[in-house]
Amino acid sequence: MVATSLHLIVYPWFALGHLNAYLHLSNKIAQNGHRISFLIPTKTKSKLETFNLYPDLITFVPIIVPHIDGLPPGAETTSDVPIHLQPLIMTAMDRTESDIELLLLDLKPDIVVFDFAYWLPKLARSLGIKSVLYSTVTPLTVYYFTMSPAAEGQHSGNKFTEVDPMQPRSGFPVSLSIKLHNHEAREFAALKAMKFGSDVIFYDRLCASLSQCDATGFRTCREIEGSYIDNLGSHFGKPVFLSGPIILNPPTSTLEEKWIKWLGKFKARSVIYCALGTLKPPLGAGSIEEALPEGFEERVQGRGVVHGGWVQQLRILEHPSIGCFITHCGLSSLFEGLMNQCQLVLLPHAGDQFFSARIMSNSLKVGVEIEKGEEDGLFTKESVCKAVRTVMEDDSEVGREVKANHAKLRDLLSSEYLESSYIDSFCQNLQDLVG
Numbered sequence: 205m206v207a208t209s210l211h212l213i214v215y216p217w218f219a220l221g222h223l224n225a226y227l228h229l230s231n232k233i234a235q236n237g238h239r240i241s242f243l244i245p246t247k248t249k250s251k252l253e254t255f256n257l258y259p260d261l262i263t264f265v266p267i268i269v270p271h272i273d274g275l276p277p278g279a280e281t282t283s284d285v286p287i288h289l290q291p292l293i294m295t296a297m298d299r300t301e302s303d304i305e306l307l308l309l310d311l312k313p314d315i316v317v318f319d320f321a322y323w324l325p326k327l328a329r330s331l332g333i334k335s336v337l338y339s340t341v342t343p344l345t346v347y348y349f350t351m352s353p354a355a356e357g358q359h360s361g362n363k364f365t366e367v368d369p370m371q372p373r374s375g376f377p378v379s380l381s382i383k384l385h386n387h388e389a390r391e392f393a394a395l396k397a398m399k400f401g402s403d404v405i406f407y408d409r410l411c412a413s414l415s416q417c418d419a420t421g422f423r424t425c426r427e428i429e430g431s432y433i434d435n436l437g438s439h440f441g442k443p444v445f446l447s448g449p450i451i452l453n454p455p456t457s458t459l460e461e462k463w464i465k466w467l468g469k470f471k472a473r474s475v476i477y478c479a480l481g482t483l484k485p486p487l488g489a490g491s492i493e494e495a496l497p498e499g500f501e502e503r504v505q506g507r508g509v510v511h512g513g514w515v516q517q518l519r520i521l522e523h524p525s526i527g528c529f530i531t532h533c534g535l536s537s538l539f540e541g542l543m544n545q546c547q548l549v550l551l552p553h554a555g556d557q558f559f560s561a562r563i564m565s566n567s568l569k570v571g572v573e574i575e576k577g578e579e580d581g582l583f584t585k586e587s588v589c590k591a592v593r594t595v596m597e598d599d600s601e602v603g604r605e606v607k608a609n610h611a612k613l614r615d616l617l618s619s620e621y622l623e624s625s626y627i628d629s630f631c632q633n634l635q636d637l638v639g
Contacts, residue, residue, distance in 0.1 A: 210634055213313040215243045215304065216340075217320040218269070218293050219282040220251070220482065221534060225340045225423065226317070227252055227262075228450045228536075234258035236631045241311055243304070245269050245280035257453075265307065270299045283482060294401025297321060308333060314638045317421070320401075322409045325416035334637050336445065337413050338421040340535065341556035343432040343444070344382065344563065349396070350411060382562045387581035391554065414440055419637055421445040423535060425626060427616060428563065445633040448626025449539045449617055452518065459519040466509060467520075473527030476592060477520055477546065480532040480553065483512065521546055528592055530574075533557035538564065541571075542614055547595035547607065549574060551583070570610040571595065572602065 212233065216226040223244065230240045239261050244252065246266040256262050269280045272292045282290045301323055308316070308331050315334045318324045325335040339346060384392065400406035414420065420440065425448050426433060437444040458464075467475060489495035492512025501510070517537070521529060521544040529541045533552040538560055541548050548571030552561040565573040572594045575587040594603050616622060 208635060210238045210315060210631075210638065211241070211311070211313045212238060212315050212317055212634070213241045213243060213308070213311060214317040214338075215321055215324065216318070218245055218248075218280060218297050219290075220248075221536070222319060222340050223248065223252060223281070224255070225450075225536065226338070227255055228452060229317075229338065229423070229447055230262050231255075231257045232447065232450060232627045233631060233634075234261040236627065237261075238631065238634075239263075241265050241307075241313065243267050243307070247278070248280050265311075267300055267303065269293075269296050272296045272299070286484070286487075291398070291400050294320060298323065298402040298404075301327065305331075315634055318413070318417075320409060320413070322404070322412040322416070325413065325418070329416075329418075334418045335416070336419045336421050336634070336637070337417040338423075338447075340423065342424055342535070342559055342563070343422050343429050343436050345556040345559045346410075346414075347432055347436055348384075348559065349392070349407070350414065382559065382566060384558060385576065385578050385581070387577070387579055388558045395555065417442070419443045419445055419633070421447060421630070423447050423450050425449055425622070427622075428568065443633065443637075445630050446626055447630045448623050451539060451543060451617060451623055457516070457519075459516055459523065463516070463520060463523075467523050467525040470525045472524045473546075473596075475523075475525045476528045476530060477526050478530035479515075479517060479537060480551070481534050481537070485512065528596055530588070530592070533560040533564070535560060539617070542610065542617055545614075547571070547603075547610065549588075549591045549595055551588075568609060568613065569605055570613050572606060 212230075214226050214230055216222040227242065230242055234240055235258065241263050242256075243265050244267060246268055249264050249266055253264065256264070271277070272295050275289060275292050275296065276285060279285050279289075279293065279296075282293055285293060298321070301321075304321075304324070305327055308328065313333060315336055316324055316328045317336045317338050319337060319339060325337075328335045396405070396407040398406050400409055419442055420436070422429075422433070422444065424433070425446060428449075433444055433446065459467075483492060485492050486495045493501075493510060496510060518540055520526060521540055526544070526546045528549055529537075529544075529546045530549045530551055531537045531541055533550055534557060538548075548564060550561040550565055550571050550573040552558045552573070561571075561573050564571045572591045574583050574591045576583045594600050595606055597603055598607075
């Protein structure tokens with residue numbers, strides 16, 4: 205138990221990836237003896253309760269999500285709606301501001317940890333409470349999103365052009381290998397100018413959060429992104445706290461029998477595991493399985509399986525049959541892959557995933573990215589096979605380099621000292637922030 209225990213309120217964006225990331229952080233902070241009030245949509249609470257490792261210190265506080273015209277009845281998180289309705293989930297979250305104010309007055313926390321609720325830092329400051337923006341994306345992503353040349357001297361997302369994200373800011377130490385392709389730059393430009401809840405442009409929402417908070421936090425370590433972290437802190441003129449990669453404790457549950465049986469049929473390191481995050485069925489299909497081409501399941505029977513629901517990813521990745529992990533490059537999935545012996549093939553889909561893929565493939569050289577069309581972002585079965593063969597075959601120079609670098613990084617990340625030192629430092633920074 206620490207000498208001075210803090211009380212934190214955490215209020216993540218209503219997306220399961222963000223909620224899970226904040227709960228992982230909360231578990232690590234609670235491990236150091238601090239108390240957390242975790243604000244979470246009412247019906248979503250049951251989905252996370254089993255992952256609360258410190259129920260005596262982490263209290264789930266249910267939040268009633270207001271109904272917004274255009275949302276399906278009962279929708280609470282982004283997993284409840286198609287992607288084009290996600291801004292309305294943000295609008296609903298914004299409309300909880302008065303309820304959150306009452307909670308802050310009642311619970312009297314020392315610090316509020318948040319991400320997309322851009323109004324929260326100002327509200328917290330008015331009540332004498334510190335605020336920390338904890339980002340679930342990399343510092344490099346935040347740099348590109350907020351510090352391209354058009355961002356200097358103005359904060360209006362609708363003034364961005366599609367090529368801005370491809371232009372490194374003068375004096376910023378970004379390697380030429382860390383850049384966006386044309387189709388990715390267009391997507392970033394569109395995201396910056398998109399209205400994302402309450403008629404607020406996404407870029408303005410992020411910049412308001414960054415400018416108003418007392419400190420920023422990231423799920424990363426200097427061993428991966430050191431130079432970007434220093435420049436980000438100096439640019440915004442406020443401290444940057446690093447939690448480290450937040451490596452999850454090994455699950456206590458065993459792998460489901462059906463997966464044990466299926467994976468057990470194959471030789472060691474011979475199976476390719478492909479997981480693309482919260483993958484939703486295409487329009488017009490009720491499930492992933494229903495959307496498969498006619499005859500596909502028969503053609504791959506005995507050699508492959510498609511599953512559209514949740515799986516025990518950590519347990520699957522550690523199975524001896526798994527030799528390759530094709531990932532969409534979400535941070536949690538990347539760290540889980542890095543901690544195991546399977547080789548990484550990178551297939552980024554959106555946003556921060558592009559930068560994470562470049563860091564892993566071009567800077568750290570611990571994986572191979574699947575080649576896509578520069579303009580359209582399309583990839584082929586041949587480009588997928590090429591990337592998989594590169595990391596799996598020992599007679600490839602690139603493959604040997606990737607395997608060696610992956611092994612070194614895995615050893616570093618699995619060091620008990622590395623994780624504990626980052627979490628201890630993160631908690632100490634929180635205490636220093638309160639004073």
